[in-house]
Amino acid sequence: MMSSIRRSAIVAAVSLSVLVSVPVGAQTAPLASWNDGPTKQAILNFVRATTDRSSQQFVQPDERIATFDNDGTLLVEQPLYTQGIFALERVGALAEDHPEWKTTEPFKSVLERDEAAMAKFTEADWEKIVAATHSGMTVEAFNEIAAKWLATATDKRFKRHYTELVYQPMLELLSYLRANGYKTYIVTGGGQDFVRAFAPRVYGVALEQVVGTAGKTKLEYAQNGQAELVKAPEILYVDDKTGKPEGIHLVIGRRPWGAFGNSDGDMQMLQWTQAGGGPRLMMLVHHDDAQREYAYGARSKVGTFSDSLMSVAKKGGWTVISIRNDWRRVFPFDP
Amino acid sequence: MMSSIRRSAIVAAVSLSVLVSVPVGAQTAPLASWNDGPTKQAILNFVRATTDRSSQQFVQPDERIATFDNDGTLLVEQPLYTQGIFALERVGALAEDHPEWKTTEPFKSVLERDEAAMAKFTEADWEKIVAATHSGMTVEAFNEIAAKWLATATDKRFKRHYTELVYQPMLELLSYLRANGYKTYIVTGGGQDFVRAFAPRVYGVALEQVVGTAGKTKLEYAQNGQAELVKAPEILYVDDKTGKPEGIHLVIGRRPWGAFGNSDGDMQMLQWTQAGGGPRLMMLVHHDDAQREYAYGARSKVGTFSDSLMSVAKKGGWTVISIRNDWRRVFPFDP
Numbered sequence: 063m064m065s066s067i068r069r070s071a072i073v074a075a076v077s078l079s080v081l082v083s084v085p086v087g088a089q090t091a092p093l094a095s096w097n098d099g100p101t102k103q104a105i106l107n108f109v110r111a112t113t114d115r116s117s118q119q120f121v122q123p124d125e126r127i128a129t130f131d132n133d134g135t136l137l138v139e140q141p142l143y144t145q146g147i148f149a150l151e152r153v154g155a156l157a158e159d160h161p162e163w164k165t166t167e168p169f170k171s172v173l174e175r176d177e178a179a180m181a182k183f184t185e186a187d188w189e190k191i192v193a194a195t196h197s198g199m200t201v202e203a204f205n206e207i208a209a210k211w212l213a214t215a216t217d218k219r220f221k222r223h224y225t226e227l228v229y230q231p232m233l234e235l236l237s238y239l240r241a242n243g244y245k246t247y248i249v250t251g252g253g254q255d256f257v258r259a260f261a262p263r264v265y266g267v268a269l270e271q272v273v274g275t276a277g278k279t280k281l282e283y284a285q286n287g288q289a290e291l292v293k294a295p296e297i298l299y300v301d302d303k304t305g306k307p308e309g310i311h312l313v314i315g316r317r318p319w320g321a322f323g324n325s326d327g328d329m330q331m332l333q334w335t336q337a338g339g340g341p342r343l344m345m346l347v348h349h350d351d352a353q354r355e356y357a358y359g360a361r362s363k364v365g366t367f368s369d370s371l372m373s374v375a376k377k378g379g380w381t382v383i384s385i386r387n388d389w390r391r392v393f394p395f396d397p
Numbered sequence: 398m399m400s401s402i403r404r405s406a407i408v409a410a411v412s413l414s415v416l417v418s419v420p421v422g423a424q425t426a427p428l429a430s431w432n433d434g435p436t437k438q439a440i441l442n443f444v445r446a447t448t449d450r451s452s453q454q455f456v457q458p459d460e461r462i463a464t465f466d467n468d469g470t471l472l473v474e475q476p477l478y479t480q481g482i483f484a485l486e487r488v489g490a491l492a493e494d495h496p497e498w499k500t501t502e503p504f505k506s507v508l509e510r511d512e513a514a515m516a517k518f519t520e521a522d523w524e525k526i527v528a529a530t531h532s533g534m535t536v537e538a539f540n541e542i543a544a545k546w547l548a549t550a551t552d553k554r555f556k557r558h559y560t561e562l563v564y565q566p567m568l569e570l571l572s573y574l575r576a577n578g579y580k581t582y583i584v585t586g587g588g589q590d591f592v593r594a595f596a597p598r599v600y601g602v603a604l605e606q607v608v609g610t611a612g613k614t615k616l617e618y619a620q621n622g623q624a625e626l627v628k629a630p631e632i633l634y635v636d637d638k639t640g641k642p643e644g645i646h647l648v649i650g651r652r653p654w655g656a657f658g659n660s661d662g663d664m665q666m667l668q669w670t671q672a673g674g675g676p677r678l679m680m681l682v683h684h685d686d687a688q689r690e691y692a693y694g695a696r697s698k699v700g701t702f703s704d705s706l707m708s709v710a711k712k713g714g715w716t717v718i719s720i721r722n723d724w725r726r727v728f729p730f731d732p
Contacts, residue, residue, distance in 0.1 A: 124603060201646055245605075254647075254650075255650075258650050268459060269649070269650035269651055270580075270605075270648065270649045270650055270651065272650065276647055278643070279642075279643045279646050279647070280639070280643070281639035281642050281643060281665050281669060288672040289642070289665060289668035289669040289671075289672045290669070290672060291642055291643065291646050291669065298633070298634065298647070299633065304615070304616035307614075307616050307624070307626055308613070308614045308615070308616060308626065311536055311614050311626050312589075312611055312614070312633070312648075313605065313647075313648050314604070314605045315589075315590075315593050315604035315605055315607065316604055316605065330616050330624060333624035334616060334624040334625070334626065336624075337623040337624045337625060
């Protein structure tokens with residue numbers, strides 16, 4: 063029997079090879095895990111309008127940019143963002159070197175597994191935890207730590223590695239857009255370096271196509287005189303809300319034609335996409351399927367989909383994806 | 398007779414089509430404007446070592462990143478960086494809306510064309526000039542202003558548009574690396590948005606492959622409710638010296654295999670490249686040809702090539718390109 067790590071590596075390899083084997087313009091049913099209906103049709107219409115040379119809305123290949131939020135849009139984000147779980151577990155792993163954490167918040171609550179206290183963590187508490195666990199090592203060392211953790215840590219409900227909890231319909235959408243000449247970018251409020259640790263393997267998205275909240279780095283010289291880049295505790299910019307279009311301009315320099323999100327943090331990215339005019343596609347994943355995944359909305363602590371976002375979406379004619387109705391399959395491991 | 402603007406557009410189109418028409422692995426003499434010798438050989442050896450599948454130093458295609466400084470490495474930077482000239486001319490263009498500039502430094506000196514005072518401008522003076530001329534408009538509006546200026550403004554010595562003053566051997570190097578699977582990036586201390594205004598046309602480098610000093614942007618809502626990105630006067634990060642490897646990690650997320658510069662501001666980028674180990678190529682353009690271009694070095698105000706950079710280069714075994722000896726042709730318009 064294969065170990066679960068090896069099995070997951072093989073699953074990932076197989077799903078990636080499926081992703082890249084779709085020939086450009088293939089007529090074999092794309093988006094197989096999407097139910098037929100207006101949501102799927104909106105995607106097909108968008109791709110046809112922007113890639114058919116005879117279309118009046120044809121978009122030049124080098125302008126074809128599509129941006130995807132990560133947590134809750136491509137990957138399960140409940141009960142907590144994957145990176146949050148990683149950060150909490152890193153506090154435990156690093157506690158030995160930080161005896162002061164036993165008596166200092168927010169670390170004390172994390173080490174005592176005080177769920178009630180942790181549920182009340184503020185943004186500032188989280189920033190302290192992320193700064194303490196995501197800095198002080200080279201960018202390469204951080205990547206190794208994150209990759210190693212992702213290969214072993216397991217979600218409690220699904221008993222799967224976190225990077226297995228990706229949405230099969232969204233993988234198909236990424237693949238379908240790429241097969242039609244779109245460059246697919248992740249634009250995440252999460253840490254850019256953390257998401258880079260799995261984006262190529264899990265999404266087929268290259269390192270340079272991950273835009274996220276970025277910590278500062280610092281060029282230093284090791285004892286042997288070699289230059290190295292060390293992760294610093296300060297944040298350079300927060301890639302959330304207005305930070306998403308700002309981050310897109312910074313890293314990509316182009317306005318997307320398609321933008322995909324699931325929460326209030328994605329609103330501005332979709333608004334800026336739409337303001338470009340023409341046949342833009344704005345989509346929001348709505349988590350309304352407690353049985354197969356989760357159902358959450360305006361009162362959620364994570365991935366809040368507020369009533370005001372819903373009204374902006376309706377007014378703008380954006381497409382709201384219902385997981386319950388639009389997705390035939392949710393996860394790659396679903397039957 | 399064609400207008401010079403139309404002619405330059407045609408020249409650009411022709412040179413681009415030459416760039417992209419080189420077939421992968423073509424045996425027709427690459428680097429035709431480089432004289433034979435150890436410098437040219439260093440490039441050929443690097444490409445062979447990293448792209449020949451039978452080489453022990455073979456580099457996977459998706460890891461093939463090469464980074465190029467802009468001013469002085471790809472483009473003439475004397476007597477002043479192109480963007481500096483642009484900023485000074487914009488002060489004149491905007492003066493009518495800023496009557497206070499007549500009595501406020503550094504604007505007063507610019508408006509009075511006081512060359513002696515301008516020669517003494519500090520970094521802080523330049524920051525004020527750039528902030529005043531590079532902000533307060535949408536990112537699209539700035540791009541138009543820059544592109545329009547570049548299409549008309551002319552260098553005094555060569556009587557050419559500034560973007561015609563690119564180094565033919567470096568265009569061939571960009572093209573040769575791309576033909577061998579390298580992604581070519583500009584990594585400039587200059588403004589990212591300014592360089593984006595000409596990088597695709599002049600270098601065949603896509604917008605998303607320009608890394609530079611970046612101003613903050615701000616998502617705002619226009620009177621019609623449309624979201625727009627407005628350039629703010631604050632600097633997000635300075636992509637120079639240690640900022641170059643930091644900017645590379647931020648935007649690309651990979652260490653380059655080849656890095657090309659010409660001044661003290663590029664040293665850290667080349668050091669970090671070299672520290673990755675393996676067959677990395679570090680090259681510095683040395684401006685030693687007053688007749689065909691310029692000769693400048695340690696005491697230059699712009700693009701300083703200090704003695705200490707030369708000693709780091711020698712110690713590291715970096716390749717120093719002598720314009721006088723290594724380049725058969727300097728500019729595309731040279732005979």
